[in-house]
Amino acid sequence: MTEETLEKLAQLLEQDQFELLLPEKTKKDGDVSVAGKVDIPLVYLMNDAVESFLVFRNARMTGEYCSDYQGELQASMTRQDGRFVLVIKQDDTVLTLFFEDLELEVHLYEYAYTGHFWVKDYEYLRQLEYRLAILRDKYDYLGEAYCTEEEIKLAALVEFPPLNYCCYPAVPEKYIVSREHPWIPSNDAIDYMERLALECGDASFAKLLSIYRKHPSKFWAKRLAAMLHRTKHSGIVDLLTEKLQQATAGYPRRFLGKELEQHYQNVLEKVKKRQAELEKQGIRADVLREEPFTIARDSLEYKVYLMKWKKRKGNRITEIEEYTGK
Numbered sequence: 001m002t003e004e005t006l007e008k009l010a011q012l013l014e015q016d017q018f019e020l021l022l023p024e025k026t027k028k029d030g031d032v033s034v035a036g037k038v039d040i041p042l043v044y045l046m047n048d049a050v051e052s053f054l055v056f057r058n059a060r061m062t063g064e065y066c067s068d069y070q071g072e073l074q075a076s077m078t079r080q081d082g083r084f085v086l087v088i089k090q091d092d093t094v095l096t097l098f099f100e101d102l103e104l105e106v107h108l109y110e111y112a113y114t115g116h117f118w119v120k121d122y123e124y125l126r127q128l129e130y131r132l133a134i135l136r137d138k139y140d141y142l143g144e145a146y147c148t149e150e151e152i153k154l155a156a157l158v159e160f161p162p163l164n165y166c167c168y169p170a171v172p173e174k175y176i177v178s179r180e181h182p183w184i185p186s187n188d189a190i191d192y193m194e195r196l197a198l199e200c201g202d203a204s205f206a207k208l209l210s211i212y213r214k215h216p217s218k219f220w221a222k223r224l225a226a227m228l229h230r231t232k233h234s235g236i237v238d239l240l241t242e243k244l245q246q247a248t249a250g251y252p253r254r255f256l257g258k259e260l261e262q263h264y265q266n267v268l269e270k271v272k273k274r275q276a277e278l279e280k281q282g283i284r285a286d287v288l289r290e291e292p293f294t295i296a297r298d299s300l301e302y303k304v305y306l307m308k309w310k311k312r313k314g315n316r317i318t319e320i321e322e323y324t325g326k
Contacts (some may be wrong), residue, residue, distance in 0.1 A: 001084070001102045008044060009054055009102065010143075013075045018088055020065060021053070021295070040097070041105065041295075045141045047134040049111040049248075052142065056099035057317050065093040065174075070227040106146060107295065108253040111135075112244045115288030115305045118171050122229050123318045124237065124307065125163065127288070130170035131244060132157045150247035158194060159186035162224035185216050193236075196243075200235035229315050237316075254294045258303060264302055267323050271304050274321070284309040285321075 008209060021041040037060055041053035074089040086097045119126055119321055130238075132154060139147050146285045147155065158164050160194040162185050165176055190213050197206035205227055212220040227233045256264055271287055290303040306321040 005054060005102045005104050008104065009042075010040070012044065012054070013073055016071070016073045017043075018075075018090075019067070022065070022067075025165050028310075037100075040099075044104070045137060046293060047111075047137060048109065048114045048131075049134045050106060050108050050142065050146070050289075051137050051293055052104065052106040053295075055103050055105050056097060057101040057103060059097055059099035061095065061097050063096045064093040064307060066090050066093055069093075106142060108138075108146060108251050109164055109294075110248045110253050112241075112248045113286075113288050115290055115303075115307065116170060117305065117320050118320075121317075122168060123320060124241075124309075125168040126170040126227060127307075128237070128240065128244070129164055129168045132163070132167070133170070135244075148250065149246050150243060153188075153192055154244060154247060156186055156188035156192055159162070159184075160189035161185055161218075161221040162228060166218075167222065167225035174316070183216075183218055183221065185212070185221070196236050196239055200239055202233055203238055205236060227316075231311055231314055231316050234316055254291045256291065256294075260302070266305075267304050271306060271323055275306060278306070278308065 019042065021043065023038055023040075037058040040056045040059045040061070042056065044054050046052070069090040071091055075087065077084060077086045079085070083102075084099050086094045086099070088097070113132060114131060115127060116130060117123055117126075117267040118321070135147075135151055136155045136158040139152065144152055158179065161167060164182060165171075165178075166182050169176055190209055193208055194209050197203075197209060205224075208220070208224055208227065212224060228237055255261060268287070274286045275287060285306045285308045288305040288307055290305070292302060301324065304323040306323075308319045308321065310317050310319060
């Protein structure tokens with residue numbers, strides 16, 4: 001056990017988060033007694049970019065565990081006979097966990113082609129907002145060691161209000177986890193966008209960024225946000241998307257299991273044929289996917305999407321085709 005893993009455990013407990021992935025044999029009537037020693041994962045950070053856990057090694061449990069508990073936790077930890085003893089109180093229920101070590105386990109995945117279409121209009125910008133948000137969570141919770149060099153730079157863009165949830169939220173308002181001062185841009189974020197504008201040769205966008213740096217108000221943020229969906233400035237959005245794809249290219253895609261993976265590949269083949277048909281019609285369409293978690297399997301369903309690009313009155317818009325499999 002390291003100071004880092006202890007800090008991460010304390011972080012979860014302070015947030016009243018304690019989601020164990022229990023062996024199947026323990027999931028009965030809330031009784032989680034385990035006679036033998038097993039490794040028990042505790043969910044740390046789960047999103048499309050990463051599945052990470054704090055793993056209690058050689059653990060044994062007694063008491064009751066409520067997996068759907070939402071209230072305040074009380075926790076204490078001691079050491080007895082060379083082992084650690086963690087006591088968790090969920091209201092009136094008590095879980096005692098005996099373990100020998102606590103280790104961080106991390107699985108990183110490619111997420112630049114992830115698609116979640118929860119909010120309509122300018123879906124391609126909302127997908128960028130979502131991907132940058134989960135990247136920043138990975139950076140904040142796990143650190144630079146689990147990010148590529150380009151990801152570290154891209155993570156600053158959650159502090160660029162014209163592209164973050166202030167202007168293009170990927171989820172409905174009730175699900176947004178607010179950041180402190182979300183309308184205030186960081187210099188790193190503006191620097192990154194200026195480099196993109198320079199690389200694209202977009203002088204008018206770069207000029208407005210310069211004004212925004214001096215006057216970081218909601219008014220100028222919304223002006224920049226509107227420019228991002230104009231066809232005139234499409235190069236910046238496309239280049240940002242490309243950089244995110246390159247930054248995550250070294251990560252694997254989630255493996256869905258032999259049976260589900262075969263079904264997925266069959267659906268994907270169908271989607272790519274449709275993509276080719278659209279291309280012949282002069283319509284660009286990108287293939288995106290929505291997958292279940294690999295280790296903490298939350299469902300047996302996946303979705304594949306075609307995001308069709310169109311132009312309307314100087315704006316770039318998209319239409320979504322959905323393909324579902326189980």
